[in-house]
């Protein structure tokens with residue numbers, strides 16, 4: 001096989017093929033290339049049967065790509081190869097063998113909602129309902145599972161909580177009932193495979209014999225139990241190759257442990273280590289920026305990546321005033337990149353959290369630019385967004401039974417399929433739609449007690465909204481629906497990263513509604529919903545490969561694009577507020593390093609000063625990472641044409657705007673009376689006699705002195721009363 005497209009170190013790694021091997025190397029240095037070439041080499045040159053190879057990657061997308069690359073190198077089908085994520089590989093092993101642990105092989109895999117339902121049930125049965133929240137219990141269970149702490153061990157921990165005994169019982173019951181229901185949660189996939197190997201030596205021997213060669217990509221992000229698993233299976237043949245980069249370890253929140261790299265050298269005594277330092281992916285400007293940033297991490301071994309590529313284009317940084325302007329900047333830049341000959345598929349937009357995709361999806365939709373969301377769903381396809389929109393549709397359209405059926409039991413309140421079908425029959429007997437029936441209390445009396453209760457369960461909490469929805473401002477309506485339906489609460493109650501992300505998405509949805517309303521102050525909920533359907537209609541085009549890619553930085557791991565935009569580079573977004581609060585900046589910096597090193601030719605970084613949170617404008621400062629990158633990035637001018645004052649209405653929340661309409665006459669008088677006083681508007685720079693310089697980011701009109709929210713350079717956000725505060729415009 002031709003290995004001439006590898007450098008000497010890479011060749012050495014490929015030719016190693018017997019015994020344990022650790023490849024530690026920076027981003028884009030060809031680790032994944034080494035893995036795929038090694039696999040192809042074994043099959044072609046060493047006549048190894050593909051069934052004897054196990055390759056583990058981090059995402060299903062990466063697994064598919066690896067399969068494709070190996071197939072290309074060999075020129076033949078390699079479907080017998082076991083390439084997959086830890087979870088998918090374990091699920092495959094368990095499907096064939098979990099009967100040995102007493103389960104049926106057709107077990108169910110629980111998602112977070114199923115987990116929560118189960119924990120709630122247990123808490124109720126144990127009589128802890130008033131003292132322990134399901135959220136906290138799941139939190140503790142998940143913590144234990146990530147650290148492979150079993151219930152009995154948990155009870156013995158002497159560093160733990162009050163109520164340890166109670167939590168122990170919940171955890172123990174949780175495990176027991178999952179077993180009775182023939183179900184596994186996500187963490188179980190790995191843990192039960194470990195149990196299987198411990199309890200069934202024959203099964204272990206079978207897989208040890210089968211997997212003569214093991215390859216693990218993105219090794220820095222394996223957790224303890226995953227590492228145990230590799231050790232178990234690899235022990236017989238000892239042909240384990242792991243490749244990774246400590247600077248790209250970004251999953252500690254899921255228990256990933258960088259120490260696995262150090263342990264590998266300890267656990268596999270004769271392990272060989274190969275270092276790769278040449279980056280083949282990016283221009284030298286991009287690599288410089290990446291090196292400059294990651295140097296700021298103290299918990300790392302010194303390592304410098306180099307490239308023989310040319311300088312290339314400057315890394316550009318653009319600061320916008322508003323998040324909508326940031327999105328416009330990106331779209332305009334994309335358009336000119338297309339003119340320069342780049343294809344849509346060459347370009348990626350990277351952001352810190354899923355919810356940030358919304359604003360970019362919208363501008364791309366409006367410009368008819370095809371896009372796809374990698375590793376997730378498009379914003380308006382996300383379950384929580386669809387649910388919320390269904391709620392709104394049910395409010396305004398009492399014939400929309402499809403939407404009603406979507407949300408009548410969302411959040412779960414024990415309204416099953418049978419009951420819904422029964423109610424539907426009742427409704428048609430009376431000549432009404434199902435929605436009309438369950439939202440009209442005057443009809444409930446004709447129903448049986450059971451059906452009456454069902455209708456009440458759905459309708460009563462929402463009664464006020466159903467009666468007065470047209471009086472609400474759109475954002476208020478959304479907020480109330482989320483609150484009164486219990487939808488938000490149910491997400492908040494069950495701890496998981498997925499649910500946190502769902503809450504972010506709902507928050508983002510509220511912000512988009514607020515933005516909509518301030519641009520269209522006269523519009524009502526009907527107009528708004530129509531606008532939403534038009535948006536998703538634009539989106540109905542066939543998904544093509546020729547599309548721009550949007551994804552979180554986490555999902556971008558291992559991928560590369562000619563052009564990358566890292567958006568939302570603001571303190572509090574990236575690094576995230578949570579990581580700042582928890583003092584976990586180094587991991588965020590690694591995440592930023594991952595983002596920078598995805599770019600091959602061009603890299604843009606953007607930030608915006610004002611973004612909406614739950615519909616309210618909030619002031620952000622540029623990310624600290626931008627300071628650290630200083631000297632390796634070129635700052636573009638902030639647009640002079642678009643100052644805050646032009647956007648006064650947009651920045652002011654619609655809530656203020658609409659409510660204040662009612663007070664207009666009073667305010668008019670007041671303005672006249674105060675005409676000698678200074679007028680302030682959003683975006684004005686002011687000087688406070690005590691707190692120094694700041695900028696007005698929000699104004700709430702009020703008859704007894706407008707309330708100003710000011711972002712002070714040194715003091716952060718403060719609320720002031722315009723009539724009394726010692727401030728003046730500068």
Ligand SMILES: Nc1ncnc2c1ncn2[C@@H]1O[C@H](COP(=O)(O)OP(=O)(O)OP(=O)(O)O)[C@@H](O)[C@H]1O
Nearest residue numbers: 005006007026027028029030031032033280281558
């Ligand atoms: N010896 C080489 N000569 C030319 N190009 C190479 C060489 N090795 C790797 N490449 C190319 O460099 C790019 C990065 O390689 P690869 O994705 O394997 O790096 P990696 O170390 O896995 O990166 P990451 O850390 O981001 O996962 C790819 O486009 C790959 O084809």
Ligand SMILES: [Mg+2]
Nearest residue numbers: 031032033558
């Ligand atoms: Mg890789």
